[in-house]
Amino acid sequence: MHELLRINDLTVEFDLPNGKLRAVDGVSFRVPRGRIVALVGESGSGKTVIGQSIMGLLPRNARILGGEILFDHDEDEATPRIDVAQLARRGAPLRALRGRYMSIIFQEPMSALSPVHRIGDQVSENLSRHLRLSAKERRARTIDMLRLSGFPDPERAYRAYPFELSGGLRQRAMIAMALINRPSLLIADEPTTALDVTIQAQILLLLQNLQQQLRMAVLMITHDLGVVANIADEVVVLHDGKLVEAGCREDIFRRPGHPYLRDLMAAAPRLSGAPAHRTPPASAPALLEVKGLYKTYAGHGKNGSGEVAVADVSFTVPRGQCVALVGESGSGKTTLGRLILRATLPDAGAVRFDGEDVLAMRGAALLRYRRRAQYIFQDPHSSLNPRMTILETLREPLIIHRIGTRVSQTARARELMRLVGLEPQHLARYPNAFSGGQRQRIVIARALALGPELLVCDEPVSALDVPVQAQIIRLLKELQDSLGLTYLFISHNLAVVREIADHILVMRGGRIVEQAAAEDLFAHPAHPYTRALLAAVPKPDLDARLDFQRLAAERPAGPPEWPQPYRLLRGDGGTMIELTRGHSVRVGAPAS
Amino acid sequence: MGRYFLHRMSLMAPTLIAISALIFLVIQLPPGDYLSNQVAELRAQGEEANLDKIAFMRSEFGFDRPLIERYGVWIGVWPGANGFSGFLQGNWGWSFEYNKPVREVLGDSLALTVLLNFATVLVIYLIAFPIGILSAAWQYSLADYGFTFLGYIGLATPNFLLSLILLYYANLWFGLSIGGLMAPEYIDAAWSWGKARSVLEHLVIPVLVIGGGGAAAMIRRLRANLLDELQKPYVTTALAKGLTPFRVLLKYPLRMALNPFIADIGDLLPQMVSGSVIVSVVLNLPTIGPVLLQALRSQDHYLAGFILLFAALLTVIGMAVSDLLLALLDPRIRLSGRPAA
Numbered sequence: 001m002h003e004l005l006r007i008n009d010l011t012v013e014f015d016l017p018n019g020k021l022r023a024v025d026g027v028s029f030r031v032p033r034g035r036i037v038a039l040v041g042e043s044g045s046g047k048t049v050i051g052q053s054i055m056g057l058l059p060r061n062a063r064i065l066g067g068e069i070l071f072d073h074d075e076d077e078a079t080p081r082i083d084v085a086q087l088a089r090r091g092a093p094l095r096a097l098r099g100r101y102m103s104i105i106f107q108e109p110m111s112a113l114s115p116v117h118r119i120g121d122q123v124s125e126n127l128s129r130h131l132r133l134s135a136k137e138r139r140a141r142t143i144d145m146l147r148l149s150g151f152p153d154p155e156r157a158y159r160a161y162p163f164e165l166s167g168g169l170r171q172r173a174m175i176a177m178a179l180i181n182r183p184s185l186l187i188a189d190e191p192t193t194a195l196d197v198t199i200q201a202q203i204l205l206l207l208q209n210l211q212q213q214l215r216m217a218v219l220m221i222t223h224d225l226g227v228v229a230n231i232a233d234e235v236v237v238l239h240d241g242k243l244v245e246a247g248c249r250e251d252i253f254r255r256p257g258h259p260y261l262r263d264l265m266a267a268a269p270r271l272s273g274a275p276a277h278r279t280p281p282a283s284a285p286a287l288l289e290v291k292g293l294y295k296t297y298a299g300h301g302k303n304g305s306g307e308v309a310v311a312d313v314s315f316t317v318p319r320g321q322c323v324a325l326v327g328e329s330g331s332g333k334t335t336l337g338r339l340i341l342r343a344t345l346p347d348a349g350a351v352r353f354d355g356e357d358v359l360a361m362r363g364a365a366l367l368r369y370r371r372r373a374q375y376i377f378q379d380p381h382s383s384l385n386p387r388m389t390i391l392e393t394l395r396e397p398l399i400i401h402r403i404g405t406r407v408s409q410t411a412r413a414r415e416l417m418r419l420v421g422l423e424p425q426h427l428a429r430y431p432n433a434f435s436g437g438q439r440q441r442i443v444i445a446r447a448l449a450l451g452p453e454l455l456v457c458d459e460p461v462s463a464l465d466v467p468v469q470a471q472i473i474r475l476l477k478e479l480q481d482s483l484g485l486t487y488l489f490i491s492h493n494l495a496v497v498r499e500i501a502d503h504i505l506v507m508r509g510g511r512i513v514e515q516a517a518a519e520d521l522f523a524h525p526a527h528p529y530t531r532a533l534l535a536a537v538p539k540p541d542l543d544a545r546l547d548f549q550r551l552a553a554e555r556p557a558g559p560p561e562w563p564q565p566y567r568l569l570r571g572d573g574g575t576m577i578e579l580t581r582g583h584s585v586r587v588g589a590p591a592s
Numbered sequence: 593m594g595r596y597f598l599h600r601m602s603l604m605a606p607t608l609i610a611i612s613a614l615i616f617l618v619i620q621l622p623p624g625d626y627l628s629n630q631v632a633e634l635r636a637q638g639e640e641a642n643l644d645k646i647a648f649m650r651s652e653f654g655f656d657r658p659l660i661e662r663y664g665v666w667i668g669v670w671p672g673a674n675g676f677s678g679f680l681q682g683n684w685g686w687s688f689e690y691n692k693p694v695r696e697v698l699g700d701s702l703a704l705t706v707l708l709n710f711a712t713v714l715v716i717y718l719i720a721f722p723i724g725i726l727s728a729a730w731q732y733s734l735a736d737y738g739f740t741f742l743g744y745i746g747l748a749t750p751n752f753l754l755s756l757i758l759l760y761y762a763n764l765w766f767g768l769s770i771g772g773l774m775a776p777e778y779i780d781a782a783w784s785w786g787k788a789r790s791v792l793e794h795l796v797i798p799v800l801v802i803g804g805g806g807a808a809a810m811i812r813r814l815r816a817n818l819l820d821e822l823q824k825p826y827v828t829t830a831l832a833k834g835l836t837p838f839r840v841l842l843k844y845p846l847r848m849a850l851n852p853f854i855a856d857i858g859d860l861l862p863q864m865v866s867g868s869v870i871v872s873v874v875l876n877l878p879t880i881g882p883v884l885l886q887a888l889r890s891q892d893h894y895l896a897g898f899i900l901l902f903a904a905l906l907t908v909i910g911m912a913v914s915d916l917l918l919a920l921l922d923p924r925i926r927l928s929g930r931p932a933a
Contacts, residue, residue, distance in 0.1 A: 090836075095836065098831070099833035106825060113826055116924070125833060161923045
């Protein structure tokens, strides 16, 4: 196999205010021509830095200390390989390679595209930089590439601005931009991490198709073993800047050698196999009851009409159980969480907590409710005040609710730290001294400070690395057992939900389309949307790979295309019917 | 965009009406008025004879009428002693102190003020943009440090001191007359090529002095804005296409860094009237800042009211211009609500 890229003993160092950080330490691997190589690791493993080094796009404070990045940009075997590591980052030789022979796409297509330039302008710029073409031909080629990248209406996309496209289409625009010059190497840095699972499957399929059509190599930088199992030919595993294991996909998944890799495999949440699940307490009384909840945001929809965020949502959460709300972005799951905590008021419907009407609460009653129901946010980096010590952060709820004295509050803070598995002597530190997982523990400790009964957890592990996700889920389960907590667990990730939920609600477009006990839902999903969600999750298992051909054949359908009896025509909200005890699904009005 | 334009324009009328009412109310708020002060003064001097004339003026200007009616006359929507004769009819009012129409009192100084400040703003932009861009593109380079140093000196030097020094040398080397916006012989003379030339020569120093400080401040801001934008992922994307860093800077971050400056236009226009007062006094520039101050002190309220209204009008126009420019330049503002592709 001919090598397109050969990295030998690469070492990259960052100059940080508190010293030097070796982000990549003597890493060597290869990318064969026309193959997909996955670069796998947690955050901080150096995988992104390697991608930046190849492109010459390292931040100012980073330096390649040693090693080679040999790139064989053309098919001609006679021309010598170029050592990219030796080229000046701003120099012309490297710029001639960039965008022409090697391209990169990023995780967040919204911020990676300029918000004020049209898609056509940004995509064709790559073409005009490297080739002399007439304006007409440039436009024709750009529109061809947009069509190839799966835009249903490329002419229109050409004129569109990024904010007018959905997340999936934005990533398609990035791909079109990166591939328009048919480079021999595409570096894809977590290209699907910010996308919904159904969209992720489409983008992976697109990347695979284009990779074969254009006969290019892909260096897929990812943390998701599910993605790796589905599209990579070879795998390189990194940990703390060092290469842990490299090999072909079969070897890595079937015979993982290094203990770190085996831990990583074990930590990956799965949809199959026995869930590490506790038996839910039988028939507990309802702690939270939601009935017929509606919320429309005025003026956010198309043509200035209101956008329906939540519609006709009813469910109950029994005390001591975990009910999960699952849905993709825009499904209304976060709005629902906010409505329940009265951060927003609904247009119609009822929320009852322990028999009391939450929406009617005023003054002291509302304050009492705030103590009994707490919220955990997704991003532990932005949900902690960087200028408050952990002690101040943990005392704050107690101060607001006037509970105890300074001494008793500090004692409570120490107790909370132990409860979430942190050292009480670290209370004087600021959030930046903690890792993402530790911060999320602090956020959980803060939520527990007032001794709540209900925790609404909004994507509590989505911003964390997979092994850390598993730790946080374990912590939440332990806390649930020891403190008798009740959870409303909001997530887009079915595999994570499976680890913790007793009961699952699947939301789509503001409505619950299916609800069932967890085992029931995974064993017998009834609704086409639930099935599509389950089918689209890439599994870290070579024997359960995504059926890309089937996914391509059945594009994710909207409510009007769902098969009968689930079909919801325009204006039809549908009704929930019970299939078996505790398992209900939304069906449309019978065809007349 | 067309609908937004109409909507934005239609907002200006009620804003102006509200501002004019407020101005009229405020300048009438202090007890007494110019004419009653005048009466008291004449009485004190024992000159009762002129009282008739003042009584005539009182009725002529409707001082005996209710406030709302006088406001209507001032604006021109209520018939006064001479029928409809207010702003809407082009009558700027009467200055009691100068005993002349406001239009004659202000005369050229209004135009000169706008000219001076417009030239200043132009110079600020012409100096600040290239330097700000260079400083950001080659951050921590010799040029960056040099301009930063110069900029701090510019910010730290008192404007009046700098203007005095420049005035002295301009007089010494070029024989420019001290102070004013034109050579003494052209004051009150009709406009001619010579007078225009003299005005342009005299503009150089105030424009450099006022503009220098403004440019220094703007360079700092533009540099900081650009450096912020240079950290954004879309810059990396553009670099990954193989564009030169400088071209990337001009196409992407500069475009984004412009927004705050366009938003500033709304503040710039009124500053053209009221800004740079100290330098105007030191250089003896015939701008309207000092006139406003004197009018307010002597309760010459139609004169004061006109100047305030003029500044308000400029503000409202400036805000509208900056909003429309922002909408034109930023598709996120222009196209919000357009259905997705």
